[in-house]
Amino acid sequence: SMKGRLCVQMFSFDQPFQSYQKDDFAKDFMKDPNVISNLRMISGDKWTVVGIPATSVTAEPVPCSVLSMTFFDRLTENNVVRESGHISKCFDEFCGEFTISDELRKMLLIDDSDNYCLYSDSEREEFLFRIFFHICLGGRFNQYEDEIQPYLDVTKQVYKDLIR
Known part of the structure; x- marks a missing residue:
């Protein structure tokens, strides 16, 4: 049941970024008009555009140190x-x-x-x-x-x- 339910989307960001700003970055990202109008999510069995800005966002750092x-x-x-x-x-x-x-x-x-x-x-x-x-x-x-x-x-x- 994963087929058709997984999607990778890529967005570009061209500003300076520091990890301590992750929550602000995530909040700004989820309020950006380009993201809101293009970011898709699965609702039931259909893909739909998010369409509304987030009211609150929390970002969690994911370690990526295991490479083998x-x-x-x-x-x-x-x-x-x-x-x-x-x-x-x-x-x-x-x-x-x-x-x-x-x-x-x-x-x-x-x-x-x-x-x-x-x-x-x-x-x-x-x-x-x-x-x-x-x-x-x-x-x-x-x-x-x-x-x-x-x-x-x-x-x-x-x-x-x-x-x-």
Whole structure:
């Protein structure tokens, strides 16, 4: 259910910027007439233009210091993923709208699972981890992979496309 529900839009900014100004920048961005008339969002099953200025905005810095896919090697080192690349299965558990049938999703979603601590809170905030998280969980109608490599390949490609 991710197909047709993901969109990347790019806007240019040509003024000086300091990170301590992030909230003002985000607020000004969301009030800019060009952004308001072009920024799209999904509403139900249809894309629509935002069309109205934001009344309040909060910006959250996302660290982007992890640059290598070796970041995910610990999944294999800790048996979340087998040496063959197959994701280790587990008994079904439920977390919100997710049915968890493997150790990967359990590690991603359940904070008291045996493997949740493989990634610290600060590592989970990393841009690369966030992309991986969303790719692995998918949408409501996602059909999960049995092997890790497709998730890693798509994560790497999305990361490169967004950074570029």
